[in-house]
Amino acid sequence: MRGQHQNCPHKLQDETSEAIIQHIKSFRGRKSHYAIGATRKVYLPGSLSVTKMHRMFMCSHPPHIDKFSPQSSILVHTEKRFTSISLRFPVRGHSSVECDRDMALIKQNTDVDLPHQWHQVFSEARVKPSPFHVIPCAQTMFLTYADHLKPAYRATCPLKTRPIRELFINAEHPQLASFRNSWNGAMETAVVVSRQQRQKSQPLKQSFTAPIPISKEKFKDLQCLKKLCSPANQEFYASLSVLDTVDGDSAQSESEYDE
Incomplete structure (x- = not known):
C-alpha cells in the first residue's frame, strides 16, 4: 500500500x-x-x-x-588515538634526559627520618618553571599487570634490548616489534606475542593488600640506625613488618636489637 x-x-x-x-x-x-x-x-x-x-x-x-x-x-564511547609508537634511545653515557635533570635537583643529603617527609623535599626542590607536583601513591594504584600480560607475550624477549637505537610498533601489526641497532641500518622485526595462549589472562588484582614486609637482617639494621632519629620517629621503624616472622621471633623485644 x-x-x-x-x-x-x-x-x-x-x-x-x-x-x-x-x-x-x-x-x-x-x-x-x-x-x-x-x-x-x-x-x-x-x-x-x-x-x-x-x-x-x-x-x-x-x-x-x-x-x-x-x-x-550504558554505552561507553572509545576511540583509538594511538596508531604507532616510536622510541629512540641515545648512546649510553652521552645523554641528558629530563628525569636525570630532575633527579639532580633533589637534595639527597637532607635530614629525613620518615618516608612521607620526602614529599615536602620533592615539592620544594624546584621553583621554576613550576614546583614538582607530588602525588601520593596508595597500594590500590599498584596492580598485577605482570601476571595479567604474561600469557599474551612470549616468556623470553626475542630481541636484545641493550644495542637497540630505535623501536617501532604499529597498530596494524601489534604482534610485531620493528627495531634497528644503528641510526641508519636496516629494520628488523620480531614477534613479541605468544603464538599459543595456553591459559587465559589473569584478572587485575592489587599487588599489595598489606604493608610490605622486610627481611630480618634489614629490620635488625634499622633498629640500630633508628637511634639517630627522634623518639617519635623511632616508633615507625619498630612497627615495621618482618618477612617470614615466626610467633617466637615477633615477640622479641627491642632490647635484643639494641645490644
Whole structure:
C-alpha cells in the first residue's frame, strides 16, 4: 500500500516525539478573546514563532547527545588515538634526559627520618618553571599487570634490548616489534606475542593488600640506625613488618636489637 513502508531513515524516535510534545505544552497559552462560543483552543503569545520554539528546544536538548535513548546511559564511547609508537634511545653515557635533570635537583643529603617527609623535599626542590607536583601513591594504584600480560607475550624477549637505537610498533601489526641497532641500518622485526595462549589472562588484582614486609637482617639494621632519629620517629621503624616472622621471633623485644 502507498505510504506503508519502513524506509524512513529520518523518522523520529518515540522518546524524541514525546519530548517535543512536552516542550510545546510547557508554553503558557491563552484563550481567544474573539470566540463567539465556548472553545478549548489555546493560542500562544504572538512573540513566539516556530523558529524560536525550535531554537529553545535545541538548546535544552542538544542534537549530539541523545538524552532520550535508554541505551545512551550504558554505552561507553572509545576511540583509538594511538596508531604507532616510536622510541629512540641515545648512546649510553652521552645523554641528558629530563628525569636525570630532575633527579639532580633533589637534595639527597637532607635530614629525613620518615618516608612521607620526602614529599615536602620533592615539592620544594624546584621553583621554576613550576614546583614538582607530588602525588601520593596508595597500594590500590599498584596492580598485577605482570601476571595479567604474561600469557599474551612470549616468556623470553626475542630481541636484545641493550644495542637497540630505535623501536617501532604499529597498530596494524601489534604482534610485531620493528627495531634497528644503528641510526641508519636496516629494520628488523620480531614477534613479541605468544603464538599459543595456553591459559587465559589473569584478572587485575592489587599487588599489595598489606604493608610490605622486610627481611630480618634489614629490620635488625634499622633498629640500630633508628637511634639517630627522634623518639617519635623511632616508633615507625619498630612497627615495621618482618618477612617470614615466626610467633617466637615477633615477640622479641627491642632490647635484643639494641645490644
